[in-house]
Amino acid sequence: MTHLTPYSALAGGLLIGLSASLLLWLNGRIAGISGIARQLIWGERRESAWRAAFLLGLIAGAAVCYAIARALFHVDLTPHARPGFPPVLLILAGLATGYGTALGHGCTSGHGVCGLARFSRRSAVATGVFLATAIVTTFFVRHIPGLQ
Known part of the structure; x- marks a missing residue:
């Protein structure tokens, strides 16, 4: 990390808080990602639809943000090991x-x-x-x- 990015950090934090709040308010569930993923694999099948949708939404949301940042701001967000x-x-x-x-x-x-x-x-x-x-x-x- 070479520079401070307060606006993207604020936007990310707000989106995380919003998604966690919506999952709790609308579904009565805590947004613990490891628990959601674990229960998707080993949990009850009747609960798998919302878990899969939530995890796919995380991936899709990241992909959309990556595409927007790259297209509009010419930012390379590729993770580098x-x-x-x-x-x-x-x-x-x-x-x-x-x-x-x-x-x-x-x-x-x-x-x-x-x-x-x-x-x-x-x-x-x-x-x-x-x-x-x-x-x-x-x-x-x-x-x-x-x-x-």
């Missing part, structure tokens, strides 16, 4: 993230967005653990020789 970063560490990080969301009974969207908005103490603790773990992990990966 860190050069020289071992792919095995990316795979291990993904597996650790999946395990952590199962262990914490939720992810950053469920706890950090929806749980904190509902003043959940459990979500506040979980979000603090997420942030502390991210800070420590980033320190090790960026500053410990041999992990770079």
Whole structure:
């Protein structure tokens, strides 16, 4: 990240809040993405339609934003992996993230967005653990020789 983007961050935050609020108000469900994805795969089939629609909406919304940014503002939003970063560490990080969301009974969207908005103490603790773990992990990966 080389520059501050307050308007796109504000717009993204508003859209996340709006979508989480609408899912709660209209469907009575918390927008915990890991839980929605897990239940789509292993949950009850009668609940799969809204879960699939929600997840497809996330992907489609990102694709639309990417197309608009690229067409109107000539912005390259293509994610770039860190050069020289071992792919095995990316795979291990993904597996650790999946395990952590199962262990914490939720992810950053469920706890950090929806749980904190509902003043959940459990979500506040979980979000603090997420942030502390991210800070420590980033320190090790960026500053410990041999992990770079």
